[in-house]
Amino acid sequence: MDTTPRASPRAAASNAAHILIVDDSLDELRALKSLLDAHAFRLSIAFDGHQGYQRAQLLQPDLILMDVRMPRLNGFATCRLLQECPSTRAIPVIFLTAASTPDERLSGLTIGGVDYINKPFNAEEVLARVRIHLRLAAQNRQHAQAHTDTPTPSENTNTISNDSGEILLQACIRLIRSRLSEELTVTGIASELGSYEKKLSSLFREKTGMTVYAFLREERLKTARIWLGETSTSVREIAEQLGFQNAGNFATAFKSRFGVTPSSYRESVLSMRDACPEI
Structure with a gap:
Protein backbone atom coordinates (compact mmCIF):
# COMPACT_ATOMS: atom_id res chain seq x y z
CA MET A 1 0.00 0.00 0.00
CA ASP A 2 1.36 3.43 -0.93
CA THR A 3 1.52 5.56 2.22
CA THR A 4 3.32 8.56 0.62
CA PRO A 5 1.67 11.79 1.82
CA ARG A 6 -0.14 13.59 -1.00
CA ALA A 7 -1.09 17.21 -1.18
CA SER A 8 -4.81 17.86 -1.18
CA PRO A 9 -6.31 19.42 -4.33
CA ARG A 10 -6.87 22.65 -2.38
CA ALA A 11 -3.23 22.76 -1.20
CA ALA A 12 -1.96 22.01 -4.69
CA ALA A 13 -4.10 24.80 -6.12
CA SER A 14 -2.83 27.28 -3.53
CA ASN A 15 0.75 26.52 -4.58
CA ALA A 16 0.07 26.81 -8.30
CA ALA A 17 1.32 29.84 -10.17
CA HIS A 18 -1.23 32.65 -10.43
CA ILE A 19 -1.73 34.12 -13.92
CA LEU A 20 -3.75 37.24 -14.75
CA ILE A 21 -5.20 37.23 -18.29
CA VAL A 22 -6.07 40.68 -19.68
CA ASP A 23 -7.98 40.63 -22.96
CA ASP A 24 -11.16 42.23 -24.30
CA SER A 25 -11.95 39.26 -26.58
CA LEU A 26 -14.26 36.73 -24.93
CA ASP A 27 -13.22 34.04 -27.39
CA GLU A 28 -9.53 34.56 -26.60
CA LEU A 29 -10.24 34.58 -22.86
CA ARG A 30 -12.18 31.34 -23.06
CA ALA A 31 -9.45 29.65 -25.08
CA LEU A 32 -6.66 30.77 -22.74
CA LYS A 33 -8.66 29.91 -19.63
CA SER A 34 -9.44 26.44 -20.95
CA LEU A 35 -5.79 25.83 -21.82
CA LEU A 36 -4.32 27.08 -18.54
CA ASP A 37 -7.06 25.53 -16.38
CA ALA A 38 -6.12 22.15 -17.82
CA HIS A 39 -2.60 22.62 -16.46
CA ALA A 40 -3.68 23.61 -12.93
CA PHE A 41 -2.70 27.29 -12.98
CA ARG A 42 -4.66 29.68 -10.80
CA LEU A 43 -6.32 32.25 -13.05
CA SER A 44 -7.79 35.72 -12.80
CA ILE A 45 -9.44 37.63 -15.64
CA ALA A 46 -9.61 41.29 -16.67
CA PHE A 47 -11.49 42.63 -19.67
CA ASP A 48 -9.41 45.72 -20.43
CA GLY A 49 -6.16 47.37 -19.42
CA HIS A 50 -7.69 49.56 -16.72
CA GLN A 51 -9.25 46.59 -14.97
CA GLY A 52 -6.08 44.59 -15.50
CA TYR A 53 -3.94 47.29 -13.90
CA GLN A 54 -6.22 47.45 -10.84
CA ARG A 55 -6.36 43.66 -10.45
CA ALA A 56 -2.61 43.32 -10.83
CA GLN A 57 -2.14 45.70 -7.89
CA LEU A 58 -4.75 43.91 -5.81
CA LEU A 59 -3.96 40.27 -6.63
CA GLN A 60 -0.19 40.36 -7.21
CA PRO A 61 -0.19 37.57 -9.84
CA ASP A 62 2.97 35.69 -10.74
CA LEU A 63 2.61 36.53 -14.44
CA ILE A 64 0.35 38.58 -16.73
CA LEU A 65 -0.82 37.62 -20.22
CA MET A 66 -1.80 40.94 -21.81
CA ASP A 67 -3.51 41.76 -25.08
CA VAL A 68 -2.03 44.82 -26.81
CA ARG A 69 -5.06 46.37 -28.51
CA MET A 70 -7.83 47.04 -26.01
CA PRO A 71 -10.28 49.89 -25.33
CA ARG A 72 -9.86 52.40 -22.50
CA LEU A 73 -6.26 51.43 -21.71
CA ASN A 74 -4.24 49.39 -24.23
CA GLY A 75 -1.62 46.82 -23.30
CA PHE A 76 1.37 49.11 -23.77
CA ALA A 77 -0.12 51.87 -21.62
CA THR A 78 -1.03 49.35 -18.94
CA CYS A 79 2.49 47.94 -18.95
CA ARG A 80 3.97 51.44 -18.56
CA LEU A 81 1.88 51.98 -15.43
CA LEU A 82 2.70 48.53 -14.04
CA GLN A 83 6.40 49.28 -14.48
CA GLU A 84 6.12 52.47 -12.43
CA CYS A 85 4.13 50.87 -9.60
CA PRO A 86 6.53 49.44 -6.97
CA SER A 87 4.23 46.54 -6.13
CA THR A 88 3.82 45.34 -9.74
CA ARG A 89 6.98 46.24 -11.64
CA ALA A 90 8.56 42.81 -11.06
CA ILE A 91 5.58 40.89 -12.47
CA PRO A 92 6.50 39.54 -15.94
CA VAL A 93 4.16 40.68 -18.73
CA ILE A 94 3.78 38.60 -21.89
CA PHE A 95 2.00 40.44 -24.68
CA LEU A 96 -0.64 38.77 -26.82
CA THR A 97 -1.12 40.35 -30.23
CA ALA A 98 -2.36 39.71 -33.74
CA ALA A 99 0.12 42.28 -35.05
CA SER A 100 3.73 41.16 -34.98
CA THR A 101 5.66 43.95 -36.71
CA PRO A 102 9.25 44.46 -35.50
CA ASP A 103 8.43 48.01 -34.39
CA GLU A 104 5.55 46.87 -32.21
CA ARG A 105 7.60 44.05 -30.71
CA LEU A 106 10.44 46.44 -29.93
CA SER A 107 8.05 48.94 -28.35
CA GLY A 108 6.56 46.30 -26.09
CA LEU A 109 9.91 44.94 -24.98
CA THR A 110 11.32 48.43 -24.43
CA ILE A 111 8.55 49.45 -22.05
CA GLY A 112 8.92 46.32 -19.92
CA GLY A 113 7.26 43.32 -21.57
CA VAL A 114 9.28 40.11 -21.33
CA ASP A 115 7.90 38.30 -24.38
CA TYR A 116 5.35 38.15 -27.19
CA ILE A 117 2.85 35.50 -28.24
CA ASN A 118 1.21 35.90 -31.64
CA LYS A 119 -2.51 35.48 -32.18
CA PRO A 120 -3.95 33.08 -33.12
CA PHE A 121 -1.77 31.37 -30.55
CA ASN A 122 -0.36 27.87 -30.45
CA ALA A 123 -1.25 26.10 -27.20
CA GLU A 124 2.15 24.50 -26.73
CA GLU A 125 3.92 27.79 -27.35
CA VAL A 126 1.77 29.55 -24.75
CA LEU A 127 2.55 26.89 -22.16
CA ALA A 128 6.26 26.89 -22.98
CA ARG A 129 6.62 30.68 -22.75
CA VAL A 130 4.53 30.91 -19.58
CA ARG A 131 6.61 28.24 -17.86
CA ILE A 132 9.90 29.79 -18.98
CA HIS A 133 9.02 33.21 -17.59
CA LEU A 134 7.54 31.87 -14.38
CA ARG A 135 10.80 30.01 -13.81
CA LEU A 136 12.92 33.06 -14.63
CA ALA A 137 10.82 35.26 -12.34
CA ALA A 138 11.22 32.76 -9.49
CA GLN A 139 14.99 32.66 -10.06
CA ASN A 140 15.15 36.46 -10.06
CA ARG A 141 13.25 36.62 -6.77
CA GLN A 142 15.55 34.06 -5.18
CA HIS A 143 18.62 35.92 -6.42
CA ALA A 144 17.30 39.25 -5.12
CA GLN A 145 16.44 37.78 -1.73
CA ALA A 146 19.87 36.17 -1.45
CA HIS A 147 21.66 39.47 -2.09
CA THR A 148 19.57 41.94 -0.15
CA ASP A 149 17.63 42.24 3.08
CA THR A 150 15.06 44.49 1.42
CA PRO A 151 11.60 42.90 1.28
CA THR A 152 10.18 42.10 -2.14
CA PRO A 153 7.38 44.42 -3.34
CA SER A 154 4.64 41.92 -2.48
CA GLU A 155 6.03 41.62 1.07
CA ASN A 156 6.28 45.35 1.54
CA THR A 157 3.19 46.61 -0.25
CA ASN A 158 1.86 48.48 2.75
CA THR A 159 4.95 50.69 2.99
CA ILE A 160 5.18 51.50 -0.71
CA SER A 161 3.29 54.36 -2.32
CA ASN A 162 0.99 53.15 -5.08
Missing part, protein backbone atom coordinates in the same frame (compact mmCIF):
# COMPACT_ATOMS: atom_id res chain seq x y z
CA ASP A 163 -0.50 56.61 -5.57
CA SER A 164 -2.09 56.61 -9.02
CA GLY A 165 -1.11 60.21 -9.71
CA GLU A 166 2.53 59.60 -8.85
CA ILE A 167 2.60 56.43 -10.95
CA LEU A 168 1.13 58.27 -13.95
CA LEU A 169 3.64 61.09 -13.48
CA GLN A 170 6.62 58.74 -13.35
CA ALA A 171 5.36 56.82 -16.39
CA CYS A 172 5.08 60.11 -18.26
CA ILE A 173 8.58 61.20 -17.24
CA ARG A 174 10.05 57.87 -18.33
CA LEU A 175 8.25 58.08 -21.68
CA ILE A 176 9.52 61.63 -22.29
CA ARG A 177 13.11 60.77 -21.39
CA SER A 178 13.12 57.77 -23.71
CA ARG A 179 11.86 59.79 -26.67
CA LEU A 180 13.51 63.19 -26.52
CA SER A 181 14.23 63.15 -30.27
CA GLU A 182 10.57 62.81 -31.24
CA GLU A 183 7.94 65.48 -31.84
CA LEU A 184 5.89 64.83 -28.73
CA THR A 185 2.54 66.43 -27.90
CA VAL A 186 0.73 66.44 -24.57
CA THR A 187 -2.29 64.83 -26.23
CA GLY A 188 -0.13 62.08 -27.72
CA ILE A 189 1.72 61.41 -24.47
CA ALA A 190 -1.53 61.26 -22.51
CA SER A 191 -3.05 58.88 -25.04
CA GLU A 192 -0.08 56.49 -24.76
CA LEU A 193 -0.58 56.41 -20.99
CA GLY A 194 -4.33 55.87 -21.13
CA SER A 195 -4.99 59.37 -19.84
CA TYR A 196 -6.04 62.69 -21.37
CA GLU A 197 -4.37 66.07 -21.89
CA LYS A 198 -6.17 68.08 -19.21
CA LYS A 199 -5.55 65.50 -16.49
CA LEU A 200 -1.87 65.08 -17.39
CA SER A 201 -1.26 68.83 -17.60
CA SER A 202 -2.92 69.40 -14.22
CA LEU A 203 -0.93 66.57 -12.64
CA PHE A 204 2.37 67.95 -13.95
CA ARG A 205 1.70 71.43 -12.61
CA GLU A 206 0.68 70.02 -9.23
CA LYS A 207 3.63 67.62 -8.85
CA THR A 208 6.47 69.50 -10.60
CA GLY A 209 5.36 73.12 -10.86
CA MET A 210 6.02 72.88 -14.62
CA THR A 211 4.00 72.28 -17.74
CA VAL A 212 4.65 69.10 -19.70
CA TYR A 213 6.24 71.16 -22.48
CA ALA A 214 8.47 72.99 -20.02
CA PHE A 215 9.62 69.68 -18.53
CA LEU A 216 10.30 68.24 -22.00
CA ARG A 217 12.35 71.30 -22.94
CA GLU A 218 14.31 71.15 -19.68
CA GLU A 219 15.10 67.46 -20.18
CA ARG A 220 16.32 68.12 -23.71
CA LEU A 221 18.57 70.96 -22.61
CA LYS A 222 19.99 69.06 -19.62
CA THR A 223 20.75 66.10 -21.88
CA ALA A 224 22.35 68.44 -24.42
CA ARG A 225 24.61 69.88 -21.73
CA ILE A 226 25.79 66.38 -20.78
CA TRP A 227 26.46 65.45 -24.40
CA LEU A 228 28.36 68.68 -25.04
CA GLY A 229 30.62 68.01 -22.09
CA GLU A 230 31.12 64.27 -22.55
CA THR A 231 31.05 63.61 -26.30
CA SER A 232 32.48 65.06 -29.50
CA THR A 233 29.08 65.02 -31.22
CA SER A 234 28.56 68.22 -33.21
CA VAL A 235 26.15 70.90 -32.06
CA ARG A 236 24.05 70.31 -35.18
CA GLU A 237 23.79 66.56 -34.49
CA ILE A 238 22.89 67.13 -30.86
CA ALA A 239 20.16 69.54 -31.93
CA GLU A 240 18.77 66.94 -34.34
CA GLN A 241 18.97 64.09 -31.84
CA LEU A 242 17.10 66.09 -29.20
CA GLY A 243 14.21 67.23 -31.34
CA PHE A 244 15.15 70.86 -32.01
CA GLN A 245 14.15 72.32 -35.37
CA ASN A 246 17.71 73.34 -36.19
CA ALA A 247 21.06 74.21 -34.63
CA GLY A 248 20.17 77.89 -34.39
CA ASN A 249 16.98 77.19 -32.48
CA PHE A 250 18.90 74.87 -30.15
CA ALA A 251 21.67 77.42 -29.55
CA THR A 252 19.13 80.11 -28.66
CA ALA A 253 17.32 77.85 -26.21
CA PHE A 254 20.58 76.65 -24.65
CA LYS A 255 21.90 80.17 -24.13
CA SER A 256 18.60 81.30 -22.66
CA ARG A 257 18.71 78.45 -20.14
CA PHE A 258 22.43 78.33 -19.24
CA GLY A 259 23.72 81.78 -20.17
CA VAL A 260 26.26 80.58 -22.76
CA THR A 261 26.12 79.17 -26.27
CA PRO A 262 26.60 75.42 -26.76
CA SER A 263 30.02 75.97 -28.37
CA SER A 264 31.19 78.23 -25.55
CA TYR A 265 30.02 75.73 -22.95
CA ARG A 266 31.95 72.92 -24.66
CA GLU A 267 35.09 75.08 -24.85
CA SER A 268 34.84 75.91 -21.15
CA VAL A 269 34.55 72.22 -20.25
CA LEU A 270 37.57 71.34 -22.40
CA SER A 271 39.60 74.18 -20.92
CA MET A 272 38.77 73.03 -17.41
CA ARG A 273 39.87 69.48 -18.25
CA ASP A 274 43.14 70.76 -19.71
CA ALA A 275 43.78 72.69 -16.51
CA CYS A 276 42.68 69.83 -14.26
CA PRO A 277 43.27 66.51 -16.12
CA GLU A 278 41.89 64.47 -13.23
CA ILE A 279 38.39 65.94 -13.77
